[in-house]
Amino acid sequence: MKRNLLKAIGISFLIFVILSWIIPVGTYTNGELTTNGIDAVGIFDLFSIPISTILVFALYIIVFAIIGGLYGVMRKTGALDKLVEKLSGKFTNREKVFLIVTVIFYAVASSVTGLIIPLFVLVPLSALVLFKLGFDKITAMASTVGAMLLGSAASTLGFNISGYTKNLLAVDMTNQIVAKIVLLAIIIVALIIFILKFSKKKTPALAVAKTVDTAKKVAETKKEVKTTAKKETAKKATPKKATKKAPAKKTSTKKSTKKQTKAMAVAKSIKKVDASKAISIIPLVVILALLLIFGLAGMYNWYYAFEINFFNDIYDSIMEVKIGDFAIFEHLFSGISQMGYWGNTEFSVLMVIAAILLAWIYRLKLNEFVESFIAGVKKMMPTAIYAGLASVVLYVLYQASYNGTGTLVDTMFAKTFELTDDFNVVTTAIAALYGSFFYNDLYYLLVGMSSYITSFDAAALSVTGLLIQSVYAVGMLIFPTSVILIAGLSFFDVSFKQWFKYIWKFALLVFLIIVLVCAILTLL
Numbered sequence: 001m002k003r004n005l006l007k008a009i010g011i012s013f014l015i016f017v018i019l020s021w022i023i024p025v026g027t028y029t030n031g032e033l034t035t036n037g038i039d040a041v042g043i044f045d046l047f048s049i050p051i052s053t054i055l056v057f058a059l060y061i062i063v064f065a066i067i068g069g070l071y072g073v074m075r076k077t078g079a080l081d082k083l084v085e086k087l088s089g090k091f092t093n094r095e096k097v098f099l100i101v102t103v104i105f106y107a108v109a110s111s112v113t114g115l116i117i118p119l120f121v122l123v124p125l126s127a128l129v130l131f132k133l134g135f136d137k138i139t140a141m142a143s144t145v146g147a148m149l150l151g152s153a154a155s156t157l158g159f160n161i162s163g164y165t166k167n168l169l170a171v172d173m174t175n176q177i178v179a180k181i182v183l184l185a186i187i188i189v190a191l192i193i194f195i196l197k198f199s200k201k202k203t204p205a206l207a208v209a210k211t212v213d214t215a216k217k218v219a220e221t222k223k224e225v226k227t228t229a230k231k232e233t234a235k236k237a238t239p240k241k242a243t244k245k246a247p248a249k250k251t252s253t254k255k256s257t258k259k260q261t262k263a264m265a266v267a268k269s270i271k272k273v274d275a276s277k278a279i280s281i282i283p284l285v286v287i288l289a290l291l292l293i294f295g296l297a298g299m300y301n302w303y304y305a306f307e308i309n310f311f312n313d314i315y316d317s318i319m320e321v322k323i324g325d326f327a328i329f330e331h332l333f334s335g336i337s338q339m340g341y342w343g344n345t346e347f348s349v350l351m352v353i354a355a356i357l358l359a360w361i362y363r364l365k366l367n368e369f370v371e372s373f374i375a376g377v378k379k380m381m382p383t384a385i386y387a388g389l390a391s392v393v394l395y396v397l398y399q400a401s402y403n404g405t406g407t408l409v410d411t412m413f414a415k416t417f418e419l420t421d422d423f424n425v426v427t428t429a430i431a432a433l434y435g436s437f438f439y440n441d442l443y444y445l446l447v448g449m450s451s452y453i454t455s456f457d458a459a460a461l462s463v464t465g466l467l468i469q470s471v472y473a474v475g476m477l478i479f480p481t482s483v484i485l486i487a488g489l490s491f492f493d494v495s496f497k498q499w500f501k502y503i504w505k506f507a508l509l510v511f512l513i514i515v516l517v518c519a520i521l522t523l524l
Contacts, residue, residue, distance in 0.1 A: 005489055008480035008496035009389050013050070016393045016438070017041040019408055026414060027406035028451045033414040036405040041396070053395040057388045059344040063117060064384035064487055065377045066351045071124050072376020073355040073369060077362035079284040084125070086281060088132035095133040099199070100192055102126055103147045107188050110151030111180075114158020116484050118295040118347055119148055121288075127492065137492045138502055139199040142191070145488030146477065146503070150191055153473030153510065154184035159305045161442060161473075165465035166305070168446045169453070173305050176466045176521065183470065183517055187510060194506050283361045291354045298342035298350075311339040383490040390486040394440050397448075409438045409448055417452045423460035425467065425519045428453070432468045433511070436475025440482055445472055463521045470514040478507045 017040075026035040041049070054061065074080040091098040106126075109119055123144045130140040155161030156177060166173045302308040315338035319330045337346065359369035400407045416431045431449065439445035446468065453464050476482040480496050489499055 004495040004497065005386050005480070005486060006389070009386065009392065009486065012437070012480050013392045016396065017046070023408040023411055025400065025406045025408050026411040027404075028410055028414050031455065033411065034406075035411060039400070039405065039408070049396060050389060050392055053392045054385070054388050056395055056398075057391045059348075060391070060483060061384040061388040063344045063348050063351075064120075064387050065380050066348045067121055067124070068376040068378075068380020068384070069373040070121070070351045070355045070376065072372040072374070072379070073358050073364070074284060075376070076364060076368060076372035077284065077358055078279045079281050079358075079362065080125070080128075082279055083281045083284060084128045084132055087129045091129075091133060095135070096196060098129065098133060099135065099139070099143055099195065102130070102143045103192050103195065104188060106144055106147035107151035107184065107191070110148040111154055111156045111158060111184050113296050113300060114152060114155050114160035114162065115296055115299050116148050116152065116160075117344065118292060118299060120145075120484070120487070121291065121295075121351070123488070123491065125288075135199060138494055138498065139195060141488055141492040141494055141499070142195050142503070145484060145492075146195075147188075147191060149473055149477045149482075149484060150187050150510065151184070152476075153470040153514065154180045154187055155469055155473075156180045156184065157305070159301045161469050162465075163301060163305050164443050164446055165469055168443075168450055169461050169465045171462055171465050175462055179466060179517060179521055183466075183514070186513060186517075190506070190509065190513070198502070279362070284358065287354050287357055287361075291350055295342075295347050295350055298339040298346060300340060302340045315339070380491075383487050386490045387483050387487040390481055390483045391440060393438055393481050394444065397438060398444070407448075409435060410451075413449060413452055423453075423456040423464060423522075425463075425515055425522060428464060428467055429471050429511070429515050429518070432471035433475055436472045437479045437481055440476065440479070442469060442472050460522070463518050466521070467514065467518040470518075471511065474507050474511050474514070477510075478504060 021038065021040045024035045024037050025039045026033050028034075071080070087098075106119065110116055113119070126144050127137075127140045130143065131137075135143075152158060152161050157173065162173055162175070162180075165171060165175065302311060318333070319327065321327070321329050355373060356369070358364075364372070397407050397409060413431055413435065416427055420427050431452075432445070435445050435449060439448055449468065453461070453468075456464060476485060478485075478500060480486060485499075488494075489496060
């Protein structure tokens with residue numbers, strides 16, 4: 001299944017390669033396009049570019065791998081399984097309620113913060129509960145990863161979305177806030193209805209395998225009990241002399257020992273279950289909550305979003321503390337940026353600290369901690385690698401931006417915007433949609449489109465920012481160049497073909513809703 005994702009990423013790269021042999025690169029300045037000929041991807045580039053992509057976007061790989069390591073430790077403590085049991089138990093016979101709450105949480109959290117990768121930390125936990133409640137993997141994928149991506153379509157205060165439009169298009173952070181809230185509500189309601197309509201309740205493959213395995217063991221035990229009972233009956237009916245001469249006594253002893261061994265194994269299992277009931281989930285919940293609070297607060301740029309200098313002032317005050325002439329905290333906390341300027345590196349460190357704290361609180365031995373962390377990393381590694389490779393097209397465009405000759409996407413943008421004299425909702429939406437295929441990061445998409453849209457008047461820019469960020473989110477929901485989408489598909493073991501077949505009609509509906517809302521805003 002996961003090889004299909006590699007195939008989808010490869011086809012995306014191949015599309016770009018083919019276009020590089022057809023469409024000339026160009027630059028757009030002062031309202032004119034200057035073409036600079038064909039800048040084709042060569043044979044050697046076919047192999048070197050994916051390798052370079054992994055190196056340049058290695059942080060994506062690291063952060064997803066560490067999420068796996070964190071969950072490996074969480075599972076080893078026993079608290080994760082108990083938390084899943086507790087949550088699923090509370091929503092037994094109310095499975096749809098949990099599904100709806102999950103969609104609303106991820107969509108709203110994504111809309112408000114714009115920080116999807118930190119929120120991804122909760123996806124495995126939500127998935128385990130959804131599976132426990134009987135939902136299939138595509139439903140779980142849509143309720144978590146799908147909801148996060150669509151939440152960013154109507155980003156209200158998310159710096160990584162609305163903050164970029166603020167700084168690159170010179171609009172307020174709260175630009176079109178009412179329209180965004182209305183759009184978010186429409187999208188959430190539509191997504192809930194869509195998921196409930198097409199959700200399938202069935203036991204996940206893993207659970208089925210466990211059930212089948214358990215059933216086999218029960219059948220074998222029953223068979224053994226019956227066999228033993230027959231032999232005991234035969235033993236009583238046989239004369240003493242025959243019993244002494246019968247060589248079957250040794251076999252009986254072996255089977256008796258085997259029976260005792262199985263009984264001891266069952267007893268140990270029961271003992272483990274009883275012990276797990278005594279495990280408190282409070283430390284796990286508290287540490288997860290603190291991880292998210294510090295992660296989201298540290299990665300949200302408060303100064304550039306709202307000109308809040310609180311964290312900068314605290315940071316400076318701490319770093320200025322001295323013992324004599326020695327700046328103790330400046331050396332002790334060297335390498336730590338002030339909150340608001342954290343990235344995936346700092347968040348990865350936070351996750352490692354959280355894993356260590358969990359191991360300490362739940363009294364895991366050092367080798368247990370290391371083994372469980374590594375095991376979790378290994379399970380998550382395919383997801384991490386695919387997430388890194390999803391930026392293969394962006395890498396080429398990223399490198400081309402330094403050459404000064406422009407890109408083929410610049411040429412495509414120029415041809416699209418030449419179709420109309422001024423801002424047009426439809427042409428801008430189309431450009432933003434295919435542009436998100438090439439630029440899987442909104443910042444680079446806005447930079448790429450800025451030469452064309454900055455000529456619009458101020459009123460049009462207000463709507464343009466909302467239109468581009470919303471359409472971009474739809475693109476991340478359907479294109480295999482989307483880092484979060486690819487990571488989600490790999491984690492849930494869903495092929496891109498399955499996902500596209502499931503979501504494309506809904507994505508089209510959301511695209512049309514966004515265009516309609518923005519068209520209405522231009523008339524107001």
